[in-house]
Every structure is written in structure tokens, then in C-alpha cells.
Amino acid sequence: VLLQSILERSGIPSVSISVLMEITRQVDPPRVLAVDRPLGFPLGEARNPEMQRAIMMEALGLLSRNNLPATRNFSS
Amino acid sequence: LNRSRYRDIGAGVTIRANVAKLSDLRLKHRAFIAAYPFHKVEWRPGTRLTIPLSQARVALVTTAGLYLPGQAPFRHSIRHDDCSYREIPANTAVATLRIGQSSDAFDHAGIEADRNLAFPLDRLREAVADGAIGSVAPHHFSIMGSIIATGALIDDSGPKIGRKMQDDGVDAALLVPV
Numbered sequence: 457v458l459l460q461s462i463l464e465r466s467g468i469p470s471v472s473i474s475v476l477m478e479i480t481r482q483v484d485p486p487r488v489l490a491v492d493r494p495l496g497f498p499l500g501e502a503r504n505p506e507m508q509r510a511i512m513m514e515a516l517g518l519l520s521r522n523n524l525p526a527t528r529n530f531s532s
Numbered sequence: 533l534n535r536s537r538y539r540d541i542g543a544g545v546t547i548r549a550n551v552a553k554l555s556d557l558r559l560k561h562r563a564f565i566a567a568y569p570f571h572k573v574e575w576r577p578g579t580r581l582t583i584p585l586s587q588a589r590v591a592l593v594t595t596a597g598l599y600l601p602g603q604a605p606f607r608h609s610i611r612h613d614d615c616s617y618r619e620i621p622a623n624t625a626v627a628t629l630r631i632g633q634s635s636d637a638f639d640h641a642g643i644e645a646d647r648n649l650a651f652p653l654d655r656l657r658e659a660v661a662d663g664a665i666g667s668v669a670p671h672h673f674s675i676m677g678s679i680i681a682t683g684a685l686i687d688d689s690g691p692k693i694g695r696k697m698q699d700d701g702v703d704a705a706l707l708v709p710v
Contacts, residue, residue: 458682459593459675459690460707461573466694469579470593472707475552479565480709484572495552496638498708499655502646508655512706513664516590519581519704 460485471515473498487526489515561637571682581704583666588703591669592620593693595677595709596643596650597632600624606632608676615684617693620672626653633677638710650710669702677709 463470464486471487474480475498480488491511493500500507511530518526554562581588597606599618608614620629626647631640642649653672659665673693675685697705 458571458573458685459693460705461575462686462690463593463694463697463705464575464578465573466691466698467579468694468697468702468705469581470705470707472709474709476554478554482572486575486578493552494639495556496640496710497642497649498710499649499652502642502649505648505655505658508648508652509659512652512655513659515706516585516665516704519585519588522580524576524578524580 458483458485460487469519471518473511473515484525486524487515487518487521489518489528489530491530557637571686573686583703585665585704586663587666589667589669589701590656590665591697591700591702591705592651592653592656592672593705593707594651594672594674595633595707596647596674597634597676598629598647598651598674599632601628601630605630606676608632608634613682613684614676615682615689616675617689618674619696620651620653620674622653622668622670622672624653624672626651632674633710635677643710650708652706652708656706666703669697669700671696671700 460470460472472485473489473491475491475493475495477490491498500511514530518528603618606614629647631643648654656668660668
């Protein structure tokens with residue numbers, strides 16, 4: 457997630473997916489989708505393309521936000 | 533730690549049994565995190581995606597330490613941080629990727645069964661195929677998580693990845709820490 461800030465400085469907007477916001481907050485990234493899944497399951501579930509796609513698109517949706525840092529919750 | 537910036541995460545959070553919480557972690561991992569020297573890199577004022585997603589070229593970054601069978605494995609341990617990165621070409625078959633992240637802080641069963649959980653390249657391709665996203669970047673990137681001495685990531689690997697994304701015409705990046 458630290459890398460996100462570095463990419464932002466390179467002019468590339470980025471968003472991360474977090475299953476552990478208690479840690480993510482410490483790094484203060486520009487955009488985060490908080491996903492309520494266990495550690496090791498940031499995109500939801502194995503072999504569940506629909507859920508993976510939904511989480512990915514929800515995260516990417518934060519890229520056009522003006523007010524940073526931007527966070528959103530995803531509940532499966 | 534400035535929690536106020538994250539106020540909008542508070543009230544709306546639905547607490548469920550399967551939500552990852554620090555308190556779920558074993559003592560050794562909690563101790564690691566308690567002692568972890570969290571680094572911040574100033575990113576403000578920040579940038580934003582100014583074109584529609586349907587026109588954007590998107591790159592992925594995973595911290596699962598994924599690497600191609602032909603690439604050197606990551607050499608990471610509690611005593612030695614591996615801040616290197618691996619480039620993963622867009623045409624890679626996701627199932628062939630090896631998993632370098634060996635931390636037992638999380639359940640590996642998911643990414644063992646489906647690498648897309650930490651590296652959703654198949655999902656990205658599908659989204660491009662049906663027009664939701666503009667294009668798949670020619671290269672994606674894999675690093676190790678749980679790096680303690682982050683200097684080489686901040687000074688070397690991170691900026692290199694940024695430059696490669698610029699060279700590839702990447703408009704936006706999705707990072708997936710595990």
C-alpha cells in the first residue's frame with residue numbers, strides 16, 4: 457500500500473483493496489476500498505468471478521474522486 | 533494517526549464474523565505489526581483519473597510475491613527484506629504464477645486455488661472485453677508484502693515501477709495487498 461503513494465507521485469492514480477483497515481490507515485494511502493473479507497481474500501472468494509469483478513470495479517470507481525483520501529466499503 | 537480523515541469509514545461499516553481484524557491475528561503477527569515501522573510517503577495533492585474508465589489503461593500490483601516459473605523467486609525472510617519486483621506480462625496464464633508470499637498471517641488456500649484473489653488479471657481482461665475498462669496494461673507488477681526496511685522500495689523499486697507504468701501509457705493502477 458506504501459507503493460500507492462509512490463505511484464501517485466509518479467502521476468499515476470491508484471487504488472488499493474484492504475481487508476485490514478487497521479493497518480491500511482497507518483500508511484495513509486490516497487484511495488482504498490475496504491472489503492469485509494478475511495485476510496488472504498481481498499477480491500472476495502476463490503472462483504467467484506462475479507464477486508471479484510464487483511470488488512475490482514468498485515475499487516476502480518474511486519479513481520475519479522476529487523476529494524482525497526477517498527475510502528469506500530464493500531460488503532459481500 | 534489521523535483517524536478523522538477516514539471518518540466516512542466509521543458508521544457505515546458492517547461488522548461480520550468474517551471481517552479481518554487485528555485481534556484475529558496470532559500473537560506473533562500482532563507483535564510484528566505493533567513493532568512495525570509504518571512509513572508514509574507524502575502523495576498530496578495527488579492526481580486523479582480524468583478520462584472514463586472505459587478508456588483507461590489499467591495495471592495491477594500485487595503484494596503476494598507472485599512470479600513466473602522462469603523468474604527468480606523472491607528471497608524474503610524476517611531478517612532479509614526483498615524489495616525487488618517482478619514484471620508480469622499481460623498475456624500470462626494466471627494459474628501458472630508461483631506464490632512467493634509465505635507469511636502464515638493469512639490463509640493461503642484462496643490464492644492457491646485462484647490467483648485472481650490477489651491478482652485479478654482474468655477479471656481485468658473480461659472487463660476490457662466487455663468495454664468497462666479501456667485496456668489491459670502490457671505489464672503488471674508483483675512485490676513482497678511485510679517489508680520492514682522499506683527504503684529500497686521507496687527509493688528504487690517504487691519509482692522504477694512508476695516509470696515503467698508511464699512508459700506503458702498506464703492511466704491507473706489497482707493494488708492488491710494480501
